[in-house]
Amino acid sequence: MHNVDPADLKTAAGAGVRLVGVSKAFRGTLAIDDISLNIEPGSFVSLLGPSGSGKTTTLNMIAGFVTPDAGQLLFDDKPITDIPPHKRNIGMVFQSYALFPHMTVFDNVAYPLRMRTKLRKDELGERVREALQLVRLSGFEDRYPRQLSGGQQQRVSMARALVGRPRLLLMDEPLGALDKKLRDELQVEIKEIHRKLGSTFIYVTHDQTEALTMSDAVVVMRNAQVAQFGSPREVYEEPENTFVASFLGNANLLPAKVVAADGQGQTVRLSNGAALTLPSGGRRTFIAGSDVMLLLRPEDLALAAPGTADSATLNGTLHEMLFFGDSYKLIVDIGSDTLMLWASPREIADLSVGAPVRVAWDAGRAGLLPAGE
Amino acid sequence: MHNVDPADLKTAAGAGVRLVGVSKAFRGTLAIDDISLNIEPGSFVSLLGPSGSGKTTTLNMIAGFVTPDAGQLLFDDKPITDIPPHKRNIGMVFQSYALFPHMTVFDNVAYPLRMRTKLRKDELGERVREALQLVRLSGFEDRYPRQLSGGQQQRVSMARALVGRPRLLLMDEPLGALDKKLRDELQVEIKEIHRKLGSTFIYVTHDQTEALTMSDAVVVMRNAQVAQFGSPREVYEEPENTFVASFLGNANLLPAKVVAADGQGQTVRLSNGAALTLPSGGRRTFIAGSDVMLLLRPEDLALAAPGTADSATLNGTLHEMLFFGDSYKLIVDIGSDTLMLWASPREIADLSVGAPVRVAWDAGRAGLLPAGE
Amino acid sequence: AEEPVTVMGWGGPWKDAIMKALADPFSEKSGIPVRYVSPYDYSKLLAMDQAKQQQFDAVEVNGMDSTRMIRDNLGTPLDFSIIDKNNLSPEQLEYPNAIGACSVATVMIYSKKRWPGDDHPKTWADFWDQKKYPGGRSLQRTPVKTLEFALLADGVPKDKLYPLDLDRAFKKLEEIKPHIVTWFSTGSEPQQLIASGELEFTAIWSTRANDSILNQNQPFEIIWDGGASEGNAECWFVCRGCPNPTGAMKFLNFAASAEPQAAFARIIFAAPVNQKAYKLLDKKFAETMPSYPANEEKMFQIDFKYWVDNYEAVTQRFETWIQS
Amino acid sequence: MNARIDVWVLGASVVAVLLYLLFPIVVVIGASFNPTTALQFPPSGFSLKWYQEIAGNPDWINAFIVTLEVGAITTLLSLLFGVPAGFALSRYRVKGKTLVTALLLSALVAPHIVRAVSTYLFYVPLGLNNTILGLAIAHSIGGIPFVVINLGASLRSFDPTLERAAVIHGAHPVRAVLTITFPVVAPGIIVGALFAFMQSAQELLISIFVLGTLQMPIAVKLWEGVRVAVDPTLAAASSLLVLAALGFFLLAALARRGAAPAPNA
């Protein structure tokens, strides 16, 4: 499928980007509220967050399209205002594509090359065709943007951003309009390009799997602020609050009270009365009596063989069972709360809704978070 | 979270839609090629397919915005041309949102009610607020579309389509710009509304999980044609060809040759020499000597305990291991081909890339598809 | 080559006539080229003079503007060593620094189709008599001549017109106002309106009347009685401060002589002032000319002196009246 | 779509308005074939003699050429000054924008006779009278507002993200405007340029004053004829102008065929 060898790509040093206490309001709506970020040169950073949380605005600010009301933006440690946008050597995929309607696909993609380089005609053609091949659009060179479907337009926009091998690539949901299959392919391509180019990539997505698999660091945004900034593993495995926990992947969050806490571990009691003990580890510790939220990821839960009684299991009834293609999603009612977990087709062969089930949990992987948001 | 009781919603009989041999070309590009579909009244049908496969065009045709070059479109068994668009009682979410820029969010959403009903002012306000609450946009009533983020605009578009409780709802990637969490919530809402309304829903998506979980029937499109039309289970478990198999979910497709076929089952030989026997079942049967593709879904594969030798295992080396949040994706090299499978964090605790592994497969769930194409 | 003479005047067919009858033969004879500039615009001539950038050498101006030119001394004294007085007739020398160029008049014409018999309108009183002679009529949108016509219609003898009794004239005009189809302002308007049947009778320039009747065969007839003659007031001048006064004098010498005047009249129906030209004209044709003595007698002479002095005030009054 | 009343009503009103707009053309072309000197419609016969007269008369041909020259320079000047002004007015918060606008629009109404006399006097020391350039400069005052307004209207709908996309991909902002913004809003600029040309071609009084002694654009040529006498030459000249415009449109259409495809399929 991908015949282009990204090893051809010239390696450019990635640019470092720093935001220091940046804010921006639109007519009263706070779109960015005192954000500070340090994006390492050459890293792949994803911006992740609910719709309207300020991702596009942050990107526009880095590109220089939106001037912050307060705070400072540094590009390679220089204030960004010292370098005009067209000299920053940035590539950008716009959420609304922003293809030039009066140019063919070829000319759209060739645009950055024509602006930034003095390539010979054949070299230029070569590079453009290469970029189009990367996004699986060979043969569409002579079409105009309005003759393309939504997803095709998005891919042209991506080819245009990549073709110039920029030092910083800003991508605003570049795969948003694509199907899973193409998306998977292009994710691999993008990572490959990132590796070979050495540029800094800032990637906005609303797909947390995408963010987790592709990035060196993830910025989780919420209400114009940064909810957490860290490596994919950190934000997934050690979320700082329930928002991050539930936004990234699926999370069973059960209200609980710490009943005992010592060097051995912490014991919490759920609202249905069950008590669970977590071994002490790198996680947060709470004093006895605190209200907490117990975080159990569905993948750390499994159906236990019926009959076995164990402190690391919870009893419940099967409330719902949903077909998900490769697996089934089970909702188990454990009294005051429900648990969600996955099961393979084999495991549920003899189960039906309403049946009593036991859920085993992995105490070493459970976590405690402060209660109340 | 969802305080609106969809039981309030008046139940309207869903409309039936039929396409008979419909085609449409745009200046030489065949966007729809002789498609026939029968969409049952009240059903939830998803259109799924790669970017540019003709989904939006199909929807536009049903809405009456694009006139077919050939074929016929029936709406409740009447040719669609007999009913002007505004009398068809359709709701539609446009891929490009198509919000009225001169109206506030409130007026946008109230539009279908003002056109189709003579509600009192307070009833109207009630219904609009209800719809906005469904899409989690309470409090945005007085904004104008250009003051909203991409995802927020999309949700307004959805509220507008839903508010009139139409007999047919056409949705073109209505959740495309939303994050997974909101998407999951709204998927549940949409299903709930579908159940209560009884309307027919035609739903375009590029997300196969969405298509499989929400629909009564799935239309998989490819190159302007219908690749397969059936229930989610049918298309997932009994794909008619390798395209459908690999487009829906992940598929390991291994070229193989049938070496024996009898009442007991079929034996195939892979290119690395391994022979596998599939029990006879409802699937397609091939005569001995045929070239086929062996379909093994990742979820039907598992790591087998090392050392055990079994006809239902394949030997290989671990080629790659990717973190996916709730699980790891493993790529196993089995000589001529690779296999993809999932493993939980616990299972891979002691594995590293390069290690020899054995993969167990579920013979009862494997499938054979015609090779070629 | 000789320095060209720049001549300003009316354009269109007028220009063609000037070129054919005057300019081309002159150039042929003298070798001096003539540059003819149109359209006629007296304000432009004035602007050039004010700017001390006069570019017109010779101009032929209408009666009103002649009088103004003389008043404002925009002309140059004529050099009678170049201009041969013997070729001229005395009428041409009535005004200082000027030579009579052509004679035009404003007259009434009526449709012979409408009134084929002898019972046709004959006087301005008839023109005013809407009851006896119903039909479309028009007058020019200017107080000059129009007020005189009104007074004639009201019974003022033609030698007692000036100074005009304005109140009486406007009172009389008030009678006809509702019956006027249009107040024309260009020479071609009444011609068009006759051709398209909008007008049964109208005031019209004699040149245009002859063009309609003789060239376009419109069934109309001129009433010379009570016509307004410009007499000898339409003159050639050599402009003050012009670039080529000598050439201009030479041109005037030729243009004012009998033969070119006759040729000019034949083409555009503008009557010669030089009476010697009548010898060259066909009798039948001569009878259609306003300066033909039999015709001139029936008309009154416009008193341009009166008009130049009162033009602005009366025009303001006329415009106020006509617009209300 | 099947036949519908609203479509019929719309179609009928379009046809009616077109008839109204085109009626004078029909009359003028018809009258230009009249064999006698009267302007008459329907013509009393058929004759091409007025066309022959034009073809044989260098005055008419010169008038066409002068009109083209003045119009072309006017258009150029209007674009040169109108495009930057239109861009500035629609893109920036400019102090006194209302005043600038009022100034521009007033140029559309300023009575031409006053502009003619004042421009003439003003030109004397500058030596611009009797030059094509001088007239074009005077006409550009009336052409600039058309360019500014049409460009402003087009820029209004222009998606500024496109400009951002160009800048971020390496185009200097000025280059972004030149390679992206202007091509996209080109139709607006072209319409403005067309208007600028037309107002120059039809302007009368300033032409008479500024270009007085030697040359004469077509509008003046027509007007001076009318003031004295109308004959079908005027109709023929007008008809030729219309036919020339039609030919120009046809050529443009032919040239565009095969170029960029339809904007909204």
Place this chain on the structure above:
Amino acid sequence: MAGSQDSGPSPTSPAPVLPLFQRSWFAPTVLLAPTLLWLIFFYIAPIALMVWRGLMDTGLQGYIKIFSSDIYLKVFWNTLQISIITTIGCLVLGYPIAFALTVVGRRLQALILVLVTLPYWLDYVVRSYSWIVLLGRRGLINNILVGLGIVDQPLPLLFNLFSVCVGMIQVLLPIMILALFGAMSRIDRRLMLAAEIHGASRWRAFRTVFFPLSLAGVYSACLLIFISALGFFIVPALIGSPRQTMITQSILVLAETLLNWTDAAALSIVLLVATMVLTIIYDRFFNIDRLWGGDQR
């Protein structure tokens, strides 16, 4: 159909953001200054000089005369009345055709556009002749009406307010249509589809979506037509009656016939100032920024 550029979601404000031009006085100054200087030098200065000379010669006499005479007030009123009727007429006749242009196919669109712009090339003077043919007492309309016995006296259709408006509308209609069409073609057609699919009949979709969106274009087109109409003189002179005398005709009489340039200049200044005042009033109500593409509110 599939998402074209011009209407994609672009939530951030369309404010001028070209970074080079962020020092906000610099670029607009560089861009506007030549044009302003050009206008001031070749348009304002000549008139100002002439007015100045007039003031030197005769003082304020010209202005006093204008404001103390009924005739000029009447002429101003005529001008205003005719311009308003012309503007409304152009709008009423031009709107449907401009709308039709946005819905027809490309070929038909090109054809109609050519037909619409064609009359623009016809000389003012010659085309007024055609109105005599149509509207005269012996014109086509009266011949038909009298011939059919609908009326027994020919209707007075020519040389009055009616004919002036017929003539002026015909002259200005092409500009109106092009201006409206320009504005309308920028409206996203999919919005009409969205309206129809959500229950609006075509007429209501037009009324509630297309029409309000077209208003900005309507306002600026009307201003353009109105202001152009103010300066007309040939049409009212040839097919109007003296009662429809417009301001430019009066100025012409003063300047050309009476050679009174001082008063002519004074009257022109009054007209120019009136135009500017109208523009500023327009700004108050409709926000001049719309003309230049500013924000809608």
